[in-house]
Each structure stands twice: as C-alpha cells, then as structure tokens.
Amino acid sequence: MPFRDVVGHRRAIELLARSIHRDVLPPSLLFAGPGASTRDTAIAVAQALNCTQLIVDDSGLAADSCGRCSTCTRIARSMHPDVLVVAPGDSGAIKIEQVREVVDRSSYRPFEGRRRVVIVSSADALVPHAQNAPLASLDKSLGPLNLEKDKLTAVICAGGYRSSAAASMLQKQGFSNLLNVAGGTGAWVNAGYPVDKL
Ligand SMILES: [Zn+2]
Numbered sequence: 001m002p003f004r005d006v007v008g009h010r011r012a013i014e015l016l017a018r019s020i021h022r023d024v025l026p027p028s029l030l031f032a033g034p035g036a037s038t039r040d041t042a043i044a045v046a047q048a049l050n051c052t053q054l055i056v057d058d059s060g061l062a063a064d065s066c067g068r069c070s071t072c073t074r075i076a077r078s079m080h081p082d083v084l085v086v087a088p089g090d091s092g093a094i095k096i097e098q099v100r101e102v103v104d105r106s107s108y109r110p111f112e113g114r115r116r117v118v119i120v121s122s123a124d125a126l127v128p129h130a131q132n133a134p135l136a137s138l139d140k141s142l143g144p145l146n147l148e149k150d151k152l153t154a155v156i157c158a159g160g161y162r163s164s165a166a167a168s169m170l171q172k173q174g175f176s177n178l179l180n181v182a183g184g185t186g187a188w189v190n191a192g193y194p195v196d197k198l
Contacts, residue, residue: 001076002067003044004060007037014061016041020048021062030123042119046083047072050113071113082113088125096130103134131162138169149174156181156188 003013019025029045031038047065048054051072055064065072074080084102088094102118110116120126147153153175155163160183167180181188189195 001040001044002047002072003041003064005067006040006044009037009041013041013044016045017048017061017063020045021056025049039119039121042121043075046080046117046119047075049115049117050075050080050082080113082110082116083119084117085119085121087121092125094120094122094126094130096127099126099130099134131158138166147175150176152177152179154179154181156185158184158186160184 003017006013016025016029025045029042031041044065047067048063051065052069053066055066056062057064067076071080075083078085084105086094086098086102089098106116106118108116153170155166155170155178157163157166160180163180163184167178170178183190
C-alpha cells in the first residue's frame, strides 16, 4: 500500500516520504499504534524504498511508491526476497530462532531491491532473548549505514542493557562521540522529548 493510501497520520507519513526522498531515513523505525495502520505504514516504507517507478512530487508526498510494479505487488503479498516480515507464530510469541534467521538473511546485500527491509510485526511479542538477538549482528549491519564516526551518535533501548552493549561495540568500531540514553525509551518519553507517534 503506497503512502497516499494509508489512512490518517499525514504528518508522520509526509516526514517518512521526505526522509526517503532525501535518503536520510533512520536505519530503525518504531511504529506504535493500532495494528493495521502501523503495518500498512511499514509496508509503504518498504515499497517506497524499493519501487522501480517511484513517484517524486514537490507539492505533496516527496516520494511514494507506484503500488503497481512487480516490486510493489510482491512486497504487498510478502513475496519479495528483500523485505522480510517477522510475526508471532501459533504460540503468540516471536521466538529467537525467527529473529536469528532474519538477522542472518539481512546481513547480505539486497538480492534485487535497493534496500533490504525487516518488518517486525507486533514487536511486543518478541520473547526476551529474541529482543537481544539483533545486537549480535550490529558489527555487520553498520557497514551499509555509512555513519560518520566522529558525529554524535545516540543509542537507546527500552531498559538500557542493550544500548550499553551496543555502545561498547560501537566504541570498538571507532565511534568517538557516543551517547547512551540513560533510562532507555521510558526516560526519554518521560523527559518530554519528542516521539512521532503513528
Ligand atoms: Zn512500484
């Protein structure tokens, strides 16, 4: 589903479209809200990142997928090799094996698209070990991001444990200006810092 068909959330949708157009989309995004609209938005992001007939428009959404090309239709049907979706299984939980599998697959270059996208649907269903699994791949996933190691880089997670581990990994990689957000996302929100909610 292209951005233009997602119901509501105009401000956030325009921000996402602009970030994709300028190629400054953050490597990770957290969409919080009722299931259908957040899932639609995640799919729209994956399509806009990979569509072969991207629609660029100076007056409305800066960049949006066509919604009709082979890439867009396969992403919508969860059949595109570069857009990986992780969702709870029969148990209602997302298990560590599922996360390890997508982490392994996501460390390769895209097969045919421009950007590989991993969508974790219902991330609150991740079992605790599964929440920590992507940390192990941080070293490998940094390469394509092309971050400037002397610029301020903030790491944040829910409780503070994973961001501490991530900060020490980044330090070893040469990052010299790191900020580990004490108290995690809860403290960030409580302090009144901005969060774009969908
Ligand atoms: Zn398309």
